[in-house]
Amino acid sequence: MGRLLARSFAGVVVAPLVLAVAYHEFLGQRSDYLGHYLAGCGGTLLLIACFLAVLPDVFYTRFAPLAIVVLAVVAIAIGGVFESTIYRIAKFDEVDFCNQSLGAVLAALGLLLAAGRTKPPLALSCGHWCVALALLAAGYHYAFL
Amino acid sequence: MHFSDPRWLERAAAVSLLLVGAALVAGNLWFTAARSTIPLALDGRVAAREVRHEKHPGKDDVCLLHFEDGRTLHVDTAVFAAVDVGQWLYKTAWQHSLDRHGANVPLDWSADARGMWPTMGVALVTLLGVALWNLARR
Incomplete structure (x- = not known):
């Protein structure tokens, strides 16, 4: 359990935060880049964590890694559709798309590390959902405010 | 190691995500550079x-x-x-x-392009770190 918590913390909290700090320090003049990255990270984390929570135990070990990759691709595609439609304020911004997709990939990698080979306890899944919602809220703040 | 072995599945997933991440890092660097x-x-x-x-x-x-x-x-x-x-x-x-x-x-590189280089450097190191930890799991 200790190792699971350590992997969870490192993959789902520390790794996304490290990159968020880099965006803030080196690209501080473009808060929208940080916003898109955080939103992509949070949205993907929420999507995958919810799916893993409902995935039946008997399928978990074999299908969790595949599900994480597939859902990351789905999240990137959803982000692409949003960037082409509701968030197409000036044009489809390739850099915004790359930033939010990078967030999606990092979230998926982090959750792959945290997922384990048996279904995590509900409390840990709830922790992942909380982190995801916090990242989404922070993403909205930096992108729009 | 068989394809249905959990370790193989995890490693394949980690490598796939790492490759996609690396492509996005390259994309970010290219698109910001191209604007100059x-x-x-x-x-x-x-x-x-x-x-x-x-x-x-x-x-x-x-x-x-x-x-x-x-x-x-x-x-x-x-x-x-x-x-x-x-x-x-x-x-x-x-x-x-x-x-x-x-x-x-x-012509010169914009502040966005100059800032993107170290940011994507951190992104690549972070992606590699998490991916390697995944690969190292027994």
């Missing part, structure tokens, strides 16, 4: 200039150059300001200056 026009070859006349506002007008404006051949380029503010409608622009790829009607306009 430094990596691009240009040979055409500017038909129109256009500014489109984004979420933070004045900070993240989209500056577009429309060429007579139908090409449209998203460029940095400095490039946009140096160019006018009707001017013929010529440069070779990776040239750090722009020939504008015979006048030489120096």
